[in-house]
Amino acid sequence: MTSSQQPPVPPTRIDFSAEDREWIAERIKTVLETGRLTLGPFGEEFEGKFAESIGAKHAIAVNSGTSSLEIMLRAVGVEGKDILVPANTFFATASAVIAAGGRPVLMDTDLATLSTSAAEVERRLTPDTAGIMIVHIAGVITADMPAIVALARTKGLWLMEDAAHAQGSSLDGKFAGTFGLAGSFSFYPTKVMTSAEGGMIVTDDATLDGEARIYRDQGKAGFYQNVHIRMGYNWRMSEPHAIIGLRHLFNVPAMLAARRRIAARYDAALSALAAGRPEAPRPLPIPKGCVSNYYKYVVMLPEGAARAPLKTRLKDEFGVQCSGEVYEVPLHKNPVLTHLDTGDLKGADAACGRQLCLPIFASMTDAQADRVIAALEAIYRA
Ligand SMILES: Cc1ncc(COP(=O)(O)O)c(C=O)c1O
Numbered sequence: 001m002t003s004s005q006q007p008p009v010p011p012t013r014i015d016f017s018a019e020d021r022e023w024i025a026e027r028i029k030t031v032l033e034t035g036r037l038t039l040g041p042f043g044e045e046f047e048g049k050f051a052e053s054i055g056a057k058h059a060i061a062v063n064s065g066t067s068s069l070e071i072m073l074r075a076v077g078v079e080g081k082d083i084l085v086p087a088n089t090f091f092a093t094a095s096a097v098i099a100a101g102g103r104p105v106l107m108d109t110d111l112a113t114l115s116t117s118a119a120e121v122e123r124r125l126t127p128d129t130a131g132i133m134i135v136h137i138a139g140v141i142t143a144d145m146p147a148i149v150a151l152a153r154t155k156g157l158w159l160m161e162d163a164a165h166a167q168g169s170s171l172d173g174k175f176a177g178t179f180g181l182a183g184s185f186s187f188y189p190t191k192v193m194t195s196a197e198g199g200m201i202v203t204d205d206a207t208l209d210g211e212a213r214i215y216r217d218q219g220k221a222g223f224y225q226n227v228h229i230r231m232g233y234n235w236r237m238s239e240p241h242a243i244i245g246l247r248h249l250f251n252v253p254a255m256l257a258a259r260r261r262i263a264a265r266y267d268a269a270l271s272a273l274a275a276g277r278p279e280a281p282r283p284l285p286i287p288k289g290c291v292s293n294y295y296k297y298v299v300m301l302p303e304g305a306a307r308a309p310l311k312t313r314l315k316d317e318f319g320v321q322c323s324g325e326v327y328e329v330p331l332h333k334n335p336v337l338t339h340l341d342t343g344d345l346k347g348a349d350a351a352c353g354r355q356l357c358l359p360i361f362a363s364m365t366d367a368q369a370d371r372v373i374a375a376l377e378a379i380y381r382a
Contacts, residue, residue, distance in 0.1 A: 008319040009368045013361040014189050015255075020247050031239040039223065043242040047200070049249055054168070054175035056183070056202035058209035061242060062216050065164045065186025067235040068199035069096035072160055072182045074231070075211035078102030081130035086116050087330040087340075087348035089135040093162045094331050094340065097133070105129070106332055106340050109347040113140055113287060114298065114326070114355070118147035120347075131158040136166035136176050138326050138357075139192075139295035143287035145171050149179055160184070165326070167192050168256045168293040177202045182212075187245055190324065192259070192295050192362075193252050195245025198237055255362035259294040262360050262369050266297055269373040273380055278302060280380040281356060296326050297360040307356055310379070318375035321359060327352055 016024070031037055043061050051059035062068045069092060073083070079101035085093050087106040094104040107124050110117040114137040121132055132152055134145070142148075152159035159180030163169075166176035167185055177183025182205070185191075187198035201212050211230070217223065219232025237245075248255075267283055274280045281299035286292050301307060307325075314320040330348035332341035358372055 006319055006371070008315070008321050009359045009364075009371055010361070011321045011323045011357065011359045012190055013363055014194060015361070015363045016247070020251070024243055024247050027243045028240050031243070036239060038236050038238045039217065040239045040242075042239045042246060043237055046195075046237075046242040046246045046249065049246065050185075050200050051202060053249065053252065054177055054202065056175075056178050057204040058202065058206070060201040060209060060212040060216065061237040061245070062199045062201065062235045063237050063241070064197055064235075065162075065184060065188060065199040066092040066096055067216070067233075068184040068186070068201045069093065069162060070099050071212050071215045071235060072184055072201055072208070073097060073100035073102060074215050075208050076131065076158055076181070078130060082126065082128040083131050083133060084121060084124050084129060085133045085331075086135050086137075087332055087345045088114060088137060088327060088351050089162065089331065090164065090327065091331065091334065091337075093133060093135055094337060102130070104331075104340055106342060106345055106348075108345050109330070109351040110142065110144075111300075111347055111351055112285065113142040114138060114284065114351050115140065115142040116144075116148075117142070118144040118151055121148055121151055125155060125157075129155075129157060131160065132180075133160050133162055134179075135162045135164075136169060138284065138298045139166045139169045139176075139293040140284065140286060140298075141166065141169055141171040141176055141290045141292075143171070143289060145179055152180065164188075164191065165295040166293060167295075168252055169295075170291045171287070172289040178204070181205055182208055187248075192255060192293050193245070193248040195237070195241045195248065198241050198245055251362075256293050258362040258364070259360055260292075262364050262366075263292070263294040263297055265366060265369045266358060266360075266373065270299065270376065273377055277380055279305070281376065284355070294360055296324075296357045298326065298355050298357055301354045301356060303350070303354065305354070307353070310356065313379060314375055318371065318378070320372050320375045322356055325352070325355055325357055
């Protein structure tokens with residue numbers, strides 16, 4: 001078969017084995033029988049095992065990554081305050097700040113990591129800044145993280161992480177989500193693991209843990225008390241979602257190992273392809289000390305290179321589907337957020353314009369990765 005006759009290589013894939021499906025179905029049957037369908041023992045087990053997996057004291061399961069961000073922000077109180085967020089991130093990082101009553105202030109992007117440098121965090125601080133939100137784009141943790149932690153501490157500001165991309169990524173042995181006061185995760189189906197929909201807050205802070213539990217359940221003083229003490233919402237995770245998440249969590253070590261195997265294959269081939277070819281894409285370098293989860297495998301195109309025709313060629317000629325850039329446009333270029341544009345976010349503009357995400361997922365075969373490599377070689381060696 002030629003590459004055009006083979007099934008396309010998808011950008012990502014969600015895998016639940018027959019055994020996984022059986023395990024999940026059995027437990028969903030149990031909760032249907034007992035009627036304990038939300039905030040129950042499976043949710044608690046999921047929280048405990050998740051916290052343990054990244055070395056956090058507390059984990060609070062919620063119904064999305066967007067909810068987890070808003071809850072963390074409400075728990076510390078951001079009303080009328082400036083919160084630093086990257087310009088290169090998903091909409092929810094900023095929209096959660098707005099929903100919680102705060103003002104997002106955008107930070108520019110470090111092209112070497114697609115994240116934010118400590119210098120850029122410092123540059124954006126004003127007397128109105130209340131906190132800093134860092135996002136580990138594509139699962140890459142910047143080597144500046146310790147400097148950002150120190151800066152936040154010196155200035156008396158809280159630091160939080162939107163670690164939606166970075167479950168299982170670490171820097172010098174410390175896991176994403178555990179660098180500051182709290183970390184947020186998403187289990188949306190494209191993430192390294194899924195609960196169908198869902199999110200998780202992690203923290204070592206007992207007060208934040210308690211507040212988050214109140215906020216996620218309509219701001220109630222307790223599960224059985226209809227007394228509302230906070231402006232909460234229904235941000236609860238159901239038991240069927242917790243069961244799906246719990247099962248995928250067991251698979252995370254193997255799923256990350258598989259992603260890392262594919263990434264190493266890409267690294268070797270693409271570094272060779274890039275040698276002496278300035279027009280070829282270059283793998284996003286992984287900072288020293290960082291172990292990426294390879295939520296995305298990002299390559300950077302040279303300045304001015306046209307991404308759309310490359311993606312079309314990869315898809316039409318070679319059956320390689322690249323989609324879901326992180327991100328195609330920065331926050332301030334979204335029509336609903338243009339008021340956040342400070343006019344000096346050129347790094348974010350460049351980062352969003354020049355990156356391409358190659359297909360990567362846990363069940364990807366070496367043969368599929370080799371098809372992606374062969375396609376790029378055919379284009380750039382021609
Ligand atoms: C960086 C980032 N933050 C927040 C979210 C929101 O997560 P969710 O879709 O689970 O609400 C996502 C994912 O979709 C994300 O990628």
